[in-house]
Amino acid sequence: MNVCDDRRPDATMDPWCLVELGDGDEVLFGFAVEHARTGGLSWVRSTAVVWLDETAGRARTASGRRYALGRRTTMADLPTEEARIAFALLVGPHLADPDAGPPVDGDPAAAAAWVAACKVARHLGLDAPPLSDPAAVARFITSNIESYALLRSGRRPS
Numbered sequence: 001m002n003v004c005d006d007r008r009p010d011a012t013m014d015p016w017c018l019v020e021l022g023d024g025d026e027v028l029f030g031f032a033v034e035h036a037r038t039g040g041l042s043w044v045r046s047t048a049v050v051w052l053d054e055t056a057g058r059a060r061t062a063s064g065r066r067y068a069l070g071r072r073t074t075m076a077d078l079p080t081e082e083a084r085i086a087f088a089l090l091v092g093p094h095l096a097d098p099d100a101g102p103p104v105d106g107d108p109a110a111a112a113a114w115v116a117a118c119k120v121a122r123h124l125g126l127d128a129p130p131l132s133d134p135a136a137v138a139r140f141i142t143s144n145i146e147s148y149a150l151l152r153s154g155r156r157p158s
Helices: 081-090 108-124 134-152
Strands: 011-020 026-035 042-053 058-061 066-069
Touching (some): 011 042, 026 066, 026 081, 042 108, 081 108
Antiparallel strands (some): 026 042, 042 058, 058 066
């Protein structure tokens, strides 16, 4: 992974960790402050890392995405409940030992909806509903998905 890539990053991840999957690929998992495809402000998992220069804080993945990397963390030190749940959903099933990652307590679909609600809330400048109230999460998403979609498409929510 020592091939220089001096093109401008199209995503920024802070914090981030390098994770080996069960198939031997290494991927990045972290908080995408900026991300050309996802809009950023969310926890993401990259495709396989093809180049990493930790000292320079840069990486490139198999998809061609070029990352600027902030603080490195570990799976054990993920900073929030949202980060741990996102890791469990996005990375956990692909680990050699899926039980090695943080668990998702309760319904994985409800947990995934809550993680999505957290992202929507950040983009709209709102407080996310509590994880412990799946009905509130569903109402939040229903009430805010149109404004979020308008924002993501570059139009202003009313």
